[in-house]
Amino acid sequence: MHADLFMVPGPVQEKGLAGKTLVMIDVLRASTTICYALNAGAKSVIPVSEPGEATEMRAKIGVENSLICGERDGIKIENFDLGNSPLEYTREIVADKNIVLTTSNGTRTYGKAKNSGVIITGAIVNISAVASRVAREQKDLAILCAGHMEHFSIEDTICGGMLIHKLLTDEKLILELNDAASLALLLYRSNSRALKETIAQGEHGRYLGKIGFGEDVALAANADSIPVLPILQDSRIKLEEVEL
Amino acid sequence: MHADLFMVPGPVQEKGLAGKTLVMIDVLRASTTICYALNAGAKSVIPVSEPGEATEMRAKIGVENSLICGERDGIKIENFDLGNSPLEYTREIVADKNIVLTTSNGTRTYGKAKNSGVIITGAIVNISAVASRVAREQKDLAILCAGHMEHFSIEDTICGGMLIHKLLTDEKLILELNDAASLALLLYRSNSRALKETIAQGEHGRYLGKIGFGEDVALAANADSIPVLPILQDSRIKLEEVEL
Numbered sequence: 431m432h433a434d435l436f437m438v439p440g441p442v443q444e445k446g447l448a449g450k451t452l453v454m455i456d457v458l459r460a461s462t463t464i465c466y467a468l469n470a471g472a473k474s475v476i477p478v479s480e481p482g483e484a485t486e487m488r489a490k491i492g493v494e495n496s497l498i499c500g501e502r503d504g505i506k507i508e509n510f511d512l513g514n515s516p517l518e519y520t521r522e523i524v525a526d527k528n529i530v531l532t533t534s535n536g537t538r539t540y541g542k543a544k545n546s547g548v549i550i551t552g553a554i555v556n557i558s559a560v561a562s563r564v565a566r567e568q569k570d571l572a573i574l575c576a577g578h579m580e581h582f583s584i585e586d587t588i589c590g591g592m593l594i595h596k597l598l599t600d601e602k603l604i605l606e607l608n609d610a611a612s613l614a615l616l617l618y619r620s621n622s623r624a625l626k627e628t629i630a631q632g633e634h635g636r637y638l639g640k641i642g643f644g645e646d647v648a649l650a651a652n653a654d655s656i657p658v659l660p661i662l663q664d665s666r667i668k669l670e671e672v673e674l
Numbered sequence: 675m676h677a678d679l680f681m682v683p684g685p686v687q688e689k690g691l692a693g694k695t696l697v698m699i700d701v702l703r704a705s706t707t708i709c710y711a712l713n714a715g716a717k718s719v720i721p722v723s724e725p726g727e728a729t730e731m732r733a734k735i736g737v738e739n740s741l742i743c744g745e746r747d748g749i750k751i752e753n754f755d756l757g758n759s760p761l762e763y764t765r766e767i768v769a770d771k772n773i774v775l776t777t778s779n780g781t782r783t784y785g786k787a788k789n790s791g792v793i794i795t796g797a798i799v800n801i802s803a804v805a806s807r808v809a810r811e812q813k814d815l816a817i818l819c820a821g822h823m824e825h826f827s828i829e830d831t832i833c834g835g836m837l838i839h840k841l842l843t844d845e846k847l848i849l850e851l852n853d854a855a856s857l858a859l860l861l862y863r864s865n866s867r868a869l870k871e872t873i874a875q876g877e878h879g880r881y882l883g884k885i886g887f888g889e890d891v892a893l894a895a896n897a898d899s900i901p902v903l904p905i906l907q908d909s910r911i912k913l914e915e916v917e918l
Binding site (some may be wrong): 436437440441568579580581582583584608609610612613616617620632633 | 680681682684685687823824825827828831838852853854856857861864876877
């Protein structure tokens with residue numbers, strides 16, 4: 431099967447994704463936050479592009495059973511319930527709630543996925559669950575990295591490389607890789623023993639550390655710590671039971 | 675000094691390039707072709723975005739001392755004098771001519787460079803000359819890879835990594851790298867012994883091989899074989915004497 435990785439979502443054409451398994455990756459922090467939120471009992475996460483859409487969506491689905499959440503420049507949006515730090519998404523706060531989430535990069539990528547197959551939210555915290563789900567699907571794979579403002583970011587590409595590594599070694603798949611997927615694999619294999627440090631030293635890792643979210647960076651690099659499978663269906667991301 | 679690499683030109687903001695030394699890289703094949711053309715005695719290369727602009731430019735500068743050249747999908751544009759294969763640019767054909775060049779990816783990137791410092795065309799065939807010129811300039815560096823249709827391409831990023839490697843080792847510069855520059859350096863260092871093979875096996879290398887330009891791919895990977903310094907000034911790329 432083919433495995434294509436895209437380091438930024440901008441130039442990806444919707445028609446190129448048709449029928450493929452899709453993995454959406456925004457390690458710092460949307461993907462990680464989605465894993466944490468669903469693991470803490472949130473009913474669903476609804477990704478939207480803009481803060482205004484989040485407010486409208488909340489009004490539509492009902493204020494009492496929903497929270498509006500998200501960030502710009504890493505900081506919680508004014509008057510929103512939560513920001514984009516995984517640690518905010520505790521069971522007390524999010525259980526049985528629908529989380530309407532808007533982030534600078536990650537949540538925008540979901541708009542690309544109209545005619546594709548299964549759409550999985552991938553992060554380092556759930557990487558093995560994602561790999562086994564991709565393998566089960568037996569379809570061509572597209573990995574969409576969120577990047578940062580349409581620029582490459584090291585943590586998303588390294589996570590994509592980690593997924594490819596697991597597909598090759600744990601799942602024993604034979605893959606045809608595009609250039610970016612080969613590079614991602616090299617990036618992961620060259621840094622697999624220092625994943626946390628590599629991500630913390632990346633551009634966005636350094637920025638989050640500087641504005642007080644160093645702990646988020648460390649937990650986002652913790653492989654298989656939250657082994658859930660968030661799947662997008664009908665514009666909502668919900669948990670799928672993982673068969674381990 | 676800072677050394678930032680951009681894997682694709684799309685998201686690069688003009689203002690982010692102000693005052694910096696710029697290296698434009700499109701290994702397959704615009705950068706390589708520009709080196710070959712100027713080395714064969716062409717007076718200048720004028721990069722333009724679209725075939726229509728090329729025809730207009732030729733009318734403006736005079737038909738008798740100019741050639742219109744370029745490709746789409748790797749193939750010479752109909753009614754143009756030359757395509758984009760370095761081997762077409764022989765002394766007999768191009769000496770003392772102005773080459774108006776339009777290619778799918780490479781020549782479009784030059785539009786980004788309005789307020790920057792010196793603008794160098796970089797390829798593997800002139801990499802050491804580029805490194806020594808960048809070092810002499812002593813300014814922050816931006817490396818703009820052309821990529822392929824706004825997607826990452828391995829040959830441009832590996833060339834950017836080779837430049838950074840040379841700046842660090844041959845030129846003994848101390849550099850602060852962005853994420854993409856770090857990755858490019860890793861990519862180069864992991865493949866430096868098999869540069870030709872890595873590029874030939876990349877997406878665009880395979881495509882060019884398939885349509886009969888395998889020789890172009892091999893010569894584009896031949897380090898320091900055409901040690902010229904093409905510099906953009908007043909919308910024309912001309913040769914600068916290299917001090918070796």
